[in-house]
Amino acid sequence: MSRTAGCWQSCVRHVFHYETVKTLVIPNVRVGCVFRFTQLLVLLYVVGYVCVVQKSYQEKESVVSTVTTKVKGFAFTNTSTGNWKFWDVADYVIPPQGETSLFVLTNMVVTPHQTQTRCPELPNPSTTCVDDCDCIEGLSDPRGNGIQTGLCENFSTTVRTCEVLSWCPLEIDSELPERALLASAENFTLFIKNSITYPKFNFHRRNIGSHISSSYLQSCEFHRATDPECPIFRLKHIVSEAGEEFQEMAVKGGVLGIIIDWSCDLDWWAETCHPKYSFRRLDKDPASNLAPGYNFRFAKYYKTQNEEEFRTLFKAYGIRFDVIVFGTAGRFSIVPTIVNLGAALAFLSLVPVVSDWFMLTCMRKGDLYSRHKVTHLHEDGDAEAELTSTSYGTQ
Amino acid sequence: MSRTAGCWQSCVRHVFHYETVKTLVIPNVRVGCVFRFTQLLVLLYVVGYVCVVQKSYQEKESVVSTVTTKVKGFAFTNTSTGNWKFWDVADYVIPPQGETSLFVLTNMVVTPHQTQTRCPELPNPSTTCVDDCDCIEGLSDPRGNGIQTGLCENFSTTVRTCEVLSWCPLEIDSELPERALLASAENFTLFIKNSITYPKFNFHRRNIGSHISSSYLQSCEFHRATDPECPIFRLKHIVSEAGEEFQEMAVKGGVLGIIIDWSCDLDWWAETCHPKYSFRRLDKDPASNLAPGYNFRFAKYYKTQNEEEFRTLFKAYGIRFDVIVFGTAGRFSIVPTIVNLGAALAFLSLVPVVSDWFMLTCMRKGDLYSRHKVTHLHEDGDAEAELTSTSYGTQ
Amino acid sequence: MSRTAGCWQSCVRHVFHYETVKTLVIPNVRVGCVFRFTQLLVLLYVVGYVCVVQKSYQEKESVVSTVTTKVKGFAFTNTSTGNWKFWDVADYVIPPQGETSLFVLTNMVVTPHQTQTRCPELPNPSTTCVDDCDCIEGLSDPRGNGIQTGLCENFSTTVRTCEVLSWCPLEIDSELPERALLASAENFTLFIKNSITYPKFNFHRRNIGSHISSSYLQSCEFHRATDPECPIFRLKHIVSEAGEEFQEMAVKGGVLGIIIDWSCDLDWWAETCHPKYSFRRLDKDPASNLAPGYNFRFAKYYKTQNEEEFRTLFKAYGIRFDVIVFGTAGRFSIVPTIVNLGAALAFLSLVPVVSDWFMLTCMRKGDLYSRHKVTHLHEDGDAEAELTSTSYGTQ
Secondary structure, three states: OOHHHHHHHHHHHHHHOEEEEOEEEEOOHHHHHHHHHHHHHHHHHHHHHHHHHOOOOEEEEEOEEEEEEEEEOOEEEEOOOOOEEEEOHHHHEEOOOOOOEEEEEEEEEEEEEEEEEEEEOOOOOOOEOOOHHHOOOOOOOOOOOOEEEEEEEEOOOOOEEEEEEEEEOOOOOOOOOOOOOOHHHHHOEEEEEEEEEEHHHOEEEEOOOOOOOHHHHHHOOOEOOOEOOOOEEEHHHHHHHOOOOHHHHHHHOEEEEEEEEOOEEOOOOHHHOOOEEEEEEOOOEOOEOOOOOOEEEEEEEEEOOOOOEEEEEEEEEEEEEEEEEEOEEEEEOHHHHHHHHHHHHHHHOOHHHHHHHHHHHHOOOHHHHHHHHEEEEOOOOOOEOOOOOOOOOOO | OOHHHHHHHHHHHHHHOEEEEOEEEEOOHHHHHHHHHHHHHHHHHHHHHHHHHOOOOEEEEEOEEEEEEEEEOOEEEEOOOOOEEEEOHHHHEEOOOOOOEEEEEEEEEEEEEEEEEEEEOOOOOOOEOOOHHHOOOOOOOOOOOOEEEEEEEEOOOOOEEEEEEEEEOOOOOOOOOOOOOOHHHHHOEEEEEEEEEEHHHOEEEEOOOOOOOHHHHHHOOOEOOOEOOOOEEEHHHHHHHOOOOHHHHHHHOEEEEEEEEOOEEOOOOHHHOOOEEEEEEOOOEOOEOOOOOOEEEEEEEEEOOOOOEEEEEEEEEEEEEEEEEEOEEEEEOHHHHHHHHHHHHHHHOOHHHHHHHHHHHHOOOHHHHHHHHEEEEOOOOOOEOOOOOOOOOOO | OOHHHHHHHHHHHHHHOEEEEOEEEEOOHHHHHHHHHHHHHHHHHHHHHHHHHOOOOEEEEEOEEEEEEEEEOOEEEEOOOOOEEEEOHHHHEEOOOOOOEEEEEEEEEEEEEEEEEEEEOOOOOOOEOOOHHHOOOOOOOOOOOOEEEEEEEEOOOOOEEEEEEEEEOOOOOOOOOOOOOOHHHHHOEEEEEEEEEEHHHOEEEEOOOOOOOHHHHHHOOOEOOOEOOOOEEEHHHHHHHOOOOHHHHHHHOEEEEEEEEOOEEOOOOHHHOOOEEEEEEOOOEOOEOOOOOOEEEEEEEEEOOOOOEEEEEEEEEEEEEEEEEEOEEEEEOHHHHHHHHHHHHHHHOOHHHHHHHHHHHHOOOHHHHHHHHEEEEOOOOOOEOOOOOOOOOOO
């Protein structure tokens, strides 16, 4: 036999001779039961929890979404001075385009006909004055409303304040109506069109399902129990679903989240993948009542015949509706499946360790089993002392 | 030997004497082949599928993005009454700021010089009347346009309807032009600036790559084949890429998604991480044609010399372009690598089970192999009956 | 013994007789040390890196967020012609609602009193003309400003250009002030209210924590070192935090990202889950300086006494603040824990392979160990040649 041939043979043996472990069969039903029961536990976890409950065999993806909103309704207000005003969508929805976030005006402080001129400041400890010496020309107090001219003027018959350059007359926002001006906004309806995509799964859907008919859409109104799929919401209803009182919220404004959950299982129930609506007030939390409410200022600009600009300033209070779309879809994928099965298999490989421990320490005949299972090699000779040695567990 | 020393020795044995399994080498090439082939399959899966195809050794993160948009172009309209009107960006883009979602006006119903006054309702079964008795003062029908005054007035020479308090004259939105007013909007161009971040990987990028020159940017126009990286889009082109007809869509409006996919592999091809653009109409789906289109109402407010307010109401139809940015970047990370390798190792530990089963049941000499591999212990004595017992698999 | 009973016995044996591997104890401390050390390494990785550093036992979820913003401050501008103008929030914040993305006007080109009429084009090589023959009636150059009437008119005393139908006079946007008009915008403050949700964990929080008092909120100002939780930001401060100069950025505008990171560990430190603010300029990147800046055009519309419309066109430059909220929360979950432990266990099953290799090849007595560990079966007979065969590794 040449050296090369011997090398080759050795290689073939290494690679293609199969090396298998030697085993010992213990004819004891109690040990067998422990072994099978532990195996069963691991299998139950894999099949029951990982697959059925957690669906870990699925690849996940987050939703991509677009939203279109449309408010309907009109209101009629009467001021104490006998003037009436009619409000429609173009008047009270800001911005008008109907995007993800829309604002419905419910209350306001109006300051009409402001021009760029000079007027006395609103009275407060830092602006009241006795004569011109108390006012500094050019001073611009960040908490004030303009740049002081250095003059002290009559704000009212009793109070004198420093004069400022500003949009005059100044807004007096302490005179907020206690009952919301557009209290009837509670009956406005909001139509939400929502189109979603799971790009990786090439799955598209709208919240107006294909089983919704045109006539249903014209007459329905969302209700959790009776019409859970109708995309038309009465404002009062969604505010009360969020646990708030519309009239109370309308006075100082607020932010209301309309949360659309598109979590879906695309393996089995893709056909029944429908949005779930929920509602939550977002501008305050139970732990802290700091800075709730929602308001902003905007102006309408006009010009007089002489091209002089004047404006009407609005401090607008109202409810901002934020449509928040989220969701995760899952679809069977080989990688998470393999990873989870692999983890389960790894746990199965723990089962013999547990069974061996049970067999060698808890059984009466553990000593006997150990003698047959474990061979002790002695360092000083190559003789085996298999059957006469005592097991390591009991010495 | 004292008891403590014995205990100590026993401990050392437990911990530092190495317990290895006894094995049996089967010099059979067929069994060896089955073993190696199954091992190969598992390795192929790990290297080929998990690593190369699925890149499971990577940690994933979703994109964070900001978008700036800018429309260019002007249009010229001629009404039947001979009036012409020139339209530029400030007239037809709403809102003007150029954010993620922008609206290009293409068609409209204009109701000029509305004032807060009284006028007869639009005729429909519930508003037509014969005399004042048919109208109820103060009635506010949600499907109507105002609050009834209780009078019955001539809407036209032939029809009488109940009078309402409202913004008058009322909008008649059935007179929508059949050909879009700003049909030439199809030649407007849209410039999209998109800046993205993968925060965890500290990776920033813009859709205007560093290899794009200023002169290219001034003259290019997006085309999937010839200019796939140019961030300037002709409106007609992107609508047709979405499989729609611009002129048809312009009449009743719609929502068009400009989808930018930033999926990147940051390990190898970070330099070639470029956006991929695609386009999809979002306001209708093939399954259901309910409620397509996109329109909203807005008003421009004016004041007369006597400070009386009037407005021009626009029912604006047009195309809303929603820039939707998504993507997932992956970068090598130790944890997913370990998890996937671990799962593969767990599967490797299944290979001997398969090989043993093959050896003991499918081979002619299975019986012989079994006798040498498996030892049966007899409960009644501590004698082993190794070589004379018959294997459990064949009795 | 009947055949059925035999079958039954065989089944019971299969299922409930426990088959355990036969092992050999090697009384060699070096091999034992290698074995225990490798085990220790794997355990250290699992406990130390996977659990403590990477928190892989946690399920992750991305944040869902809403943002409300409010700017405070006023400015005063003086034009060279001696006119002063006062600017407040309603004048310089666009849009006024205070959403995620808000724009603060800092510079502008104003073109007052534009009407729909005819005027000579701005001079450039394609619009200058000598007489009417150089101008084509009806031509609408996309790089021009209107539709040519076919006449050649005096633009100035020296230059003649083609006349166009357009909003006239045309905007001359090359006359941008070199020092930003509203330079004092740097002292405006921005109040950000941010409310977040981790829906799967039912965890809600605001950036105004419950430990922040109302009085602190009235006087505080964000500073990374001294006031890291104050949600009120001075514009100059956040621009400089982003590494930019406010006055420089104010001239041509820009986009500034206010990035709020809500990454939280909800197992241990849910109470200390606070936002971390950072700032970054988004409209340019270091690699390429193409197309930086931010501007858009908008108009205010007016009507004359005769109901003719005119407008004031603004080319608005300014800083758009984009509030970008991101974050991932983790909470203990059984599935990722099991997967990671499983992967670690799989690696533990590699340890004996390593130890065996070390024992058989690196040890002096490897030959001896091999003889006792490995049994070679000879194909030609069922006799074992256990102790006299030489080990496969050393032949």
